[in-house]
Amino acid sequence: MSQRLGTRVLRKEDPALLSGRGRYADDLAVPAGTLHAHVIRSPHPHADIVKIDAADALAKDGVWAVITGEDVKKISDPFLVALKSPIHQWSLAVDRVRFAGEPVALVVAESRYLAEDAAELVQIEYAPLEPVIDPLAACKPSSPILHAEAKTNEISVRKFHYGDTKSAFENADRVVKLTVNFHRLSFTPMECFVAVATHNPADHSYDCMANFQGPFSTHPVMARALRVPGPKMRLRIPPDSGGSFGIKLSVFPYVVLTALAAKITGRTVKWVEDRAEHLLAASSGPNRVTEIEAAVTKDGKILGLKMDQLEDYGAFLRAPMPGPLYRMHGAVTGGYDIANVDVINRVVLTNKMPASLIRGFGGPQLYLALERLVQRIAVELGLEHLDVIRRNLIPSGAFPYKAAAGGVYDSGDYPRAVETAIGDGRLEYLKRRRDEARRAGRKYGIGFAVVVEPAMSNMGYLSTLLTPETRDKAGPKNGATSMVTVNVDPLGAVSVTADVTVQGQGHETVLSQIVADRLGLQPEDVDVTLEMDTAKDQWSIAAGTYSCRFTPGTAVAAHMAAGQMAEKLKGIAAKQLNVMADDVELSGGKIRSKSNPDNALPFGRVAGTSHWSPGMLPEGMMPALSETGVWNPPELEPPSSDDRINTSLTYGFVFDMCGIEIDPVTYQVKVDRYVSMHDAGTILNPLIADGQMRGAFAQGIAAALYEEFVTNEEGAFLTGTFADYLVPTVSEIPAVEMLHIESPSPFTPLGAKGLAEGNCMSVPACIANAIADALGVKDVQLPATPRRIHALMAQNGGVR
């Protein structure tokens, strides 16, 4: 079977993972004498810390330290964020707690058991303050203020104008408005956070190991907090990971905390997060309230769009927040050709756990609002939903397409994707099912969702948050660098390192396919090592695994590095084969003359020349067989003076269509049929692509129907176990039919785009639209639990 790029090569990762030989953070050996840490967390959502008395805890045998906010404030600096505001966050609460679960003290002892026993003896006196949980309430002048120096909870407001929205609204036949809430949730990895740190007082350096996932722009944030230059904060990342989905960026405050504990105790300190801590305080996606309105003609053409997006980041803004509010910015008009757009982006803080990275990263919030609006336009104008979509889709042949807010959509054929998806009787089937169900008095609805899926973020997108004047002063930010190194050893064995962190995606397999293809070898001839060491590996601030950067980024760097290696080997072989270099090819493990294939040398023999007899190399060639490919596409420009920003390099397309029925007894939303059409450009490995899309689909269903972090008005966190926070299992995930068309990206040499987040973005919107269609309602709050559906139907007199 062919092992080339584009074929279903089996995952190289699986034999180790499936036989229990994964090497995860908690499995790795630590030095003798390592101490174990336990975090004491705030029971209050908002309170002043009056007094911490650790005397009894410190008197216990085996307890080395009880570290408080006062201690960390003395030896570390607050974490940097992009938004300049007088808000300071350290790795432990200083003076005040601002969410239930916030770390208040760290007990360090000879075992985790001793640390937890001692934690019960630490006396902490709090003076509770009034909390604010609701983002709209937090914006009111009467609201309690989380950070007194900031004087407001609404810490950033930016207004953007593209085109002439005012005229569009004046000339419209009708204005359609909607308010959409996106809820809080997380995608819980099987493995929780792990951080291990050692301090070396001889050179004032820290050696840290953590299951951190990137982006590595957070490394300088950690080093600055520890008051050391980057090289003195070595960070190592294990070879395997029990999942991340964006969440494991948020281990970073704990990396700093364990490092400080190591400095204070003089020992290596290890902390392993448990599930209760993870649900309570690790990370959440931000909740968002969007007021959205469209100016439309009576036949459904959208002339202009206004969006007011209020995003709730919880108690603190942490780097790289407020990313979800800006990551989609260039693509804020989604798959539609809308020239006139006004956007207001507002950031608010409340007494909840800080929000951060999560798969989909701003997409689910945007598309729930935009796609619900398009469905409402159809309802209010008495049109078919699909016809309103068709009327507004970016036309075929319009690519590369420059979207109003600055996104440069590289390729696609949106109408063809939609028509293909509904074809072969698929839409007819849904309509027939709906007719049958409705005739029988059952509640059945059809939903659609259109999603443009960005991949590989422009490192400058977050600076759109600043005014053009502030950006000018700070200097431009843009680009996204990817780096991969290919080495060939004295016997011709090939090894690869890359600037990604492992989370289970199968990068090892795809990198070996790419490199093998370029060198005329098989994937099994290429060894890929992806554990990371910031002291020894190539990395940039863009490094890590997030925002689908692997396929348009790291994969291209691998293609380049292997190409550079191939050219070098051709040069060496040309001399030995006595032909011109452009007559040399690498194929089937040989390096040979194209015009006379019998004139050939084994791959290893040519590679060996460089190692064993550098004197035989062509004149001027350097001997080492180590090539680093560096990829930084020119399309990722900084934000323009009129605030247009090409937020990502590639833009895939997703069109979803589903039929759902409300169970008349349980009020569950049951998916009858789900179709998802993808255009992700060239597919590098269909097996891995399919796994990624099905994973995103499952998490889309989770967000639509099951998972929600609930904090009540008093600030108590109500979803602290898996009995309350419902993660769907395989039995709850409906079948999905994945369809593809391929429009290769002209902006990357491989033509491949990201595809692992699209269904996280499309499924909540598609299911919400289907529920709106089934029940004839305007407001659909997700997750659409039986309780919510029952309440909706009771309001509308639909409950028996």
Place this chain on the structure above:
Amino acid sequence: MKPRPFDYVRPDTVDEAVALLAEHGDEARILAGGQSLMAMMNLRLADPAMLIDIARIADLGHIRDLGDTIEVADGDDEPAAGRPSDADRHRTDR
């Protein structure tokens, strides 16, 4: 999520287990699989001074072929792996 300190005993017979229960009364709890109790202890919601682990009591751990049914007794947490039993014969016989 670690339990407070507790004593752990693993009696070999039912008589020993009963004697331990009589001696320690409410302070002691029986540990069979631990699926519920250990989670409660980890959350420090349950706080027994002693756990009496009955998993290795031979009289309690068995799998018996009763003709039309198979009886799997509590207290046997690793029948197939640890002890070839009637269940294995059952599988080979039919």
